[in-house]
Amino acid sequence: MGSLLGTATAVDAFLGDDALLEAMVATEVALLRAAERAALVPAGCGDALASAVREHPVDPATLADGTTAAGNPVPALVKALLAVVPEQVRPWVHHGATSQDVLDTALMLLAARACDTTLADLDAACAAASAQADRHRDTLQVGRTLGQQAVPTTFGVTAAGWALGLHAARLALRRVRHDGLAVQLGGAAGTLGVYGAAGPAVVAGLAEELGLAAPAAPWHTERSRVRDLAAALGSVVAAAGKVATDVVALSATEVGEVSEGGGEGHGGSSAMPHKRNPVTSVLVRGAALRAPGLVGTLYAASLQEHQRAVGGWHAEWQPLLELLSLAGGAAARTAEILSGLRVDAARMAATLDGARPAVMAEQLSTALKPRVGRGEAQRLVAAALVAGAEDDVVAHLVRSGTGLSEAEIRTALDPRSTTAACAGIVDRTLRVVADARP
Numbered sequence: 325m326g327s328l329l330g331t332a333t334a335v336d337a338f339l340g341d342d343a344l345l346e347a348m349v350a351t352e353v354a355l356l357r358a359a360e361r362a363a364l365v366p367a368g369c370g371d372a373l374a375s376a377v378r379e380h381p382v383d384p385a386t387l388a389d390g391t392t393a394a395g396n397p398v399p400a401l402v403k404a405l406l407a408v409v410p411e412q413v414r415p416w417v418h419h420g421a422t423s424q425d426v427l428d429t430a431l432m433l434l435a436a437r438a439c440d441t442t443l444a445d446l447d448a449a450c451a452a453a454s455a456q457a458d459r460h461r462d463t464l465q466v467g468r469t470l471g472q473q474a475v476p477t478t479f480g481v482t483a484a485g486w487a488l489g490l491h492a493a494r495l496a497l498r499r500v501r502h503d504g505l506a507v508q509l510g511g512a513a514g515t516l517g518v519y520g521a522a523g524p525a526v527v528a529g530l531a532e533e534l535g536l537a538a539p540a541a542p543w544h545t546e547r548s549r550v551r552d553l554a555a556a557l558g559s560v561v562a563a564a565g566k567v568a569t570d571v572v573a574l575s576a577t578e579v580g581e582v583s584e585g586g587g588e589g590h591g592g593s594s595a596m597p598h599k600r601n602p603v604t605s606v607l608v609r610g611a612a613l614r615a616p617g618l619v620g621t622l623y624a625a626s627l628q629e630h631q632r633a634v635g636g637w638h639a640e641w642q643p644l645l646e647l648l649s650l651a652g653g654a655a656a657r658t659a660e661i662l663s664g665l666r667v668d669a670a671r672m673a674a675t676l677d678g679a680r681p682a683v684m685a686e687q688l689s690t691a692l693k694p695r696v697g698r699g700e701a702q703r704l705v706a707a708a709l710v711a712g713a714e715d716d717v718v719a720h721l722v723r724s725g726t727g728l729s730e731a732e733i734r735t736a737l738d739p740r741s742t743t744a745a746c747a748g749i750v751d752r753t754l755r756v757v758a759d760a761r762p
Contacts, residue, residue: 349377355526420509422632424544476683565608568604583602
């Protein structure tokens with residue numbers, strides 16, 4: 325879905341016209357087999373249809389005109405299937421189903437396949453973020469708030485935050501994958517009318533054949549499943565986008581604390597030979613900027629009237645496929661970014677040293693507050709920092725009669741005096757992320 329633009333990923337193999345056609349045919353075959361199990365159609369119909377399609381594959385291009393005429397591809401597909409199956413099977417093809425049953429189920433089947441790949445990549449991304457957090461639990465770094473240097477942190481805590489965000493997205497997507505992706509079967513108006521009392525058994529059989537969930541009721545215009553999937557996919561792209569945003573910011577020439585891995589030519593510029601751009605992160609950020617609009621479209625499209633929608637259902641198809649592609653690409657690229665990320669601990673240390681003593685202002689104020697009160701502590705620290713270098717700050721505070729000794733002041737100026745909890749944050753994060761249960 326964008327190979328020339330560099331946005332194609334592994335999940336796209338599950339999302340194109342060929343994949344959708346295969347999923348619709350698989351749904352029709354599974355429906356016949358489920359109906360056979362319920363003794364509603366003659367035995368062997370499902371196998372006969374599967375065999376006929378293998379011998380006479382349907383060309384997606386031949387369905388295009390029919391899709392335009394009917395408003396969806398299923399009527400043209402059914403016509404194509406009727407043309408190739410044995411005569412005795414024709415009365416039973418598409419038995420009891422409506423077009424939306426087949427297309428919704430096929431889209432859920434594509435979503436399941438795409439989500440499985442995306443979840444594997446999320447596992448890899450979580451593992452890579454956790455490894456970075458563990459490796460750099462004690463690597464000091466300047467924390468930045470509102471774009472400015474704030475207080476010391478560790479790169480381990482930064483990576484731990486990435487891991488937690490990716491983990492939360494993974495859990496949400498896993499829940500939807502296992503519980504929310506269900507077959508659709510209701511017939512013309514969601515009553516399972518043609519199947520009679522055997523309707524629930526046919527639904528259960530269809531779900532078992534395709535490896536999807538069996539819903540309690542048809543969901544033709546009750547679109548919470550699509551909304552939940554959209555929200556989970558949006559969370560995947562947003563969590564990946566957070567990682568990419570930080571990597572881009574930390575890769576800036578003026579910062580230079582991390583850089584993407586990659587072989588020769590990675591991040592090259594057509595005009596500036598010296599450039600090594602964080603291009604993989606840029607692609608993830610691009611996906612993260614597109615995804616909210618798609619999620620919003622899918623939410624808006626769920627306002628569907630009566631038993632079958634006028635336009636709302638049709639509005640879902642392309643945004644859903646695009647969102648599946650974006651989430652799959654973002655997960656795969658984030659795993660790539662994190663597994664190959666180059667961390668310049670020396671540059672981080674140098675940046676922190678250059679930011680001292682100002683970045684220790686909060687810790688100094690905290691040490692002074694019990695002696696002189698909050699307001700006076702902040703005033704004294706602000707005045708001391710004007711002095712400039714750390715030794716000058718220490719001398720200024722000693723002369724100010726704060727009651728703190730030089731040793732106590734220097735302890736407060738040590739970045740490690742304010743990062744003592746960081747290793748524990750990393751440890752707790754690693755335990756949480758290691759538990760991948762939904």
